[in-house]
Amino acid sequence: xxxxxxxxxxxxxxxxxxxxxxxxxxxxxxxxxxxxxxxxxxxxxxxxxxxxxxxxxxxxxxxxxxxxxxxxxxxxxxxxxxxxxxxxxxxxxxxxxxxxxxxxxxxxxxxxxxxxxxxxxxxxxxxxxxxxxxxxxxxxxxxxxxxxxxxxxxxxxxxxxxxxxxxxxxxxxxxxxxxxxxxxxxxxxxxxxxxxxxxxxxxxxxxxxxxxx
Numbered sequence: 153x154x155x156x157x158x159x160x161x162x163x164x165x166x167x168x169x170x171x172x173x174x175x176x177x178x179x180x181x182x183x184x185x186x187x188x189x190x191x192x193x194x195x196x197x198x199x200x201x202x203x204x205x206x207x208x209x210x211x212x213x214x215x216x217x218x219x220x221x222x223x224x225x226x227x228x229x230x231x232x233x234x235x236x237x238x239x240x241x242x243x244x245x246x247x248x249x250x251x252x253x254x255x256x257x258x259x260x261x262x263x264x265x266x267x268x269x270x271x272x273x274x275x276x277x278x279x280x281x282x283x284x285x286x287x288x289x290x291x292x293x294x295x296x297x298x299x300x301x302x303x304x305x306x307x308x309x310x311x312x313x314x315x316x317x318x319x320x321x322x323x324x325x326x327x328x329x330x331x332x333x334x335x336x337x338x339x340x341x342x343x344x345x346x347x348x349x350x351x352x353x354x355x356x357x358x359x360x361x362x363x364x365x
Contacts, residue, residue, distance in 0.1 A: 154182035155348035157340030161190035173347035185322030186288035193225040201245035207265040231275035243286030277313040285316040296324040
């Protein structure tokens with residue numbers, strides 16, 4: 153199973169790198185941790201929305217009304233869970249903004265649609281039997297290098313509620329590993345640097361260099 157971090161695939165170079173990772177992995181299915189920004193994909197991909205997306209596409213995927221030829225093989229995880237090669241895979245779309253968190257999602261407009269709200273978190277916490285959780289924000293304890301304290305209490309709460317075996321995190325553009333409770337946490341490098349392979353039986357995660365496009 154292919155695992156991908158941020159792609160930011162709005163430029164030709166980034167898009168070529170994304171497709172190079174798909175080719176190199178030669179998998180049947182992929183998981184992606186946000187900031188995808190390109191949705192016509194080679195094979196089925198389960199992803200979360202990040203803080204950089206085409207939010208019209210993300211909204212359409214949320215509501216099951218995609219009609220565009222530019223969207224293929226893309227399934228959005230938005231406080232939802234899917235069965236993927238024997239794994240229960242769930243995800244929370246968006247990033248945290250304290251000024252938006254208590255609002256109903258319908259009140260988020262424009263780029264503010266990038267954020268998750270309390271209802272999204274509560275719906276995620278109500279899921280069951282989750283093996284792998286995708287998040288764009290990190291739980292506390294992931295050792296990535298930022299100019300601010302990394303760790304979102306609401307991701308902590310979700311992991312406390314679901315106790316998944318594995319949490320895959322995008323956003324920080326850096327490989328890092330930690331544990332949160334009994335959950336192994338892996339922060340993913342962006343696709344133009346690395347791709348990852350996930351063994352569905354053991355949940356082993358292997359990082360590989362993305363080949364030149």
